[in-house]
Amino acid sequence: MAYLTDRKRAEGLGSSKTGTEHFWHMQVSAVALAILIPVFIFTFGRILGASYPEVLEYFGRPFPAIVTGLTLFVSFIHFKNGAQVAIEDYAHGLTRKALIIGVTCLCYACIAVGLFALVRLAL
Amino acid sequence: MADVNRGNRPLSPHIQIYRKQLTSVTSILTRITGNGLIVAGILIVWWLLAAATGPDYFAFANAVLRSWFGKLVFFGSIWAVWYHFLAGLRHLYYDSGRGLDIPTAEKLGWGIIIGSVVLTVLTVIIL
Numbered sequence: 001m002a003y004l005t006d007r008k009r010a011e012g013l014g015s016s017k018t019g020t021e022h023f024w025h026m027q028v029s030a031v032a033l034a035i036l037i038p039v040f041i042f043t044f045g046r047i048l049g050a051s052y053p054e055v056l057e058y059f060g061r062p063f064p065a066i067v068t069g070l071t072l073f074v075s076f077i078h079f080k081n082g083a084q085v086a087i088e089d090y091a092h093g094l095t096r097k098a099l100i101i102g103v104t105c106l107c108y109a110c111i112a113v114g115l116f117a118l119v120r121l122a123l
Numbered sequence: 124m125a126d127v128n129r130g131n132r133p134l135s136p137h138i139q140i141y142r143k144q145l146t147s148v149t150s151i152l153t154r155i156t157g158n159g160l161i162v163a164g165i166l167i168v169w170w171l172l173a174a175a176t177g178p179d180y181f182a183f184a185n186a187v188l189r190s191w192f193g194k195l196v197f198f199g200s201i202w203a204v205w206y207h208f209l210a211g212l213r214h215l216y217y218d219s220g221r222g223l224d225i226p227t228a229e230k231l232g233w234g235i236i237i238g239s240v241v242l243t244v245l246t247v248i249i250l
Contacts, residue, residue: 027218030211037208041201044167045250048197049189052178059174068171076164082157106161110168117171 022081029078033071040071059121072114080107145232146225153210156203163200166193201246206239 011020047058059065080103087099141147166188173184187193213231216222222231 027215030215034208034212034215037204041204041246042249045246048170049185052174052181052185055174055181059171072164072168075160079157079161079164082154083161086154086158110164113172114168117168117175120175121171
């Protein structure tokens, strides 16, 4: 017992058995977003409102395209996991399942659409 | 098993009977801002898709985002994202087992509120 770390002792406990993993993924994506979000706000904020040729040229450059793609991916996964916790707090039974599935699909769809758009803009 | 005698047991007091506190209000605002950011997220993805589709669709999406409605959503989202950002940092600090005594927790709460307003104003000035 003394050789186990705190995390190892918490794993697999609780009614869902996956809470430790969920919590850890939230922390990892939160740290990633703590770096990405300030960069994204000013990267995206600079181009919003520009003309069409300027937008095409901007997302053809590696830095804006990569920052936008990374931020969309990490933030929608973070949203999916966070919204799931909120749903689990307030909804029960079939409603809970339907809402979690709905939010998960919405997030996956947003990631796919966002990345597709960026690839088309960049290439 | 779990639903034995669920109906007539006494309920514990619910959230609305407690006095609002800085810590509870800043906590629920973290959840509200986080969930609310989906609106800006969807708008950004839609705007990118429009830009990838062609000039006409881009002009339409761009007009929506730059309308008073779009500006309101993005102004609100800038505050929401900064609030959620600072509250998230506080969460990471809490999760390390620090800052959980009441005076520190209240200071952190004010830090988030004031900090989010300051960062929003700075962002709007810079952009």
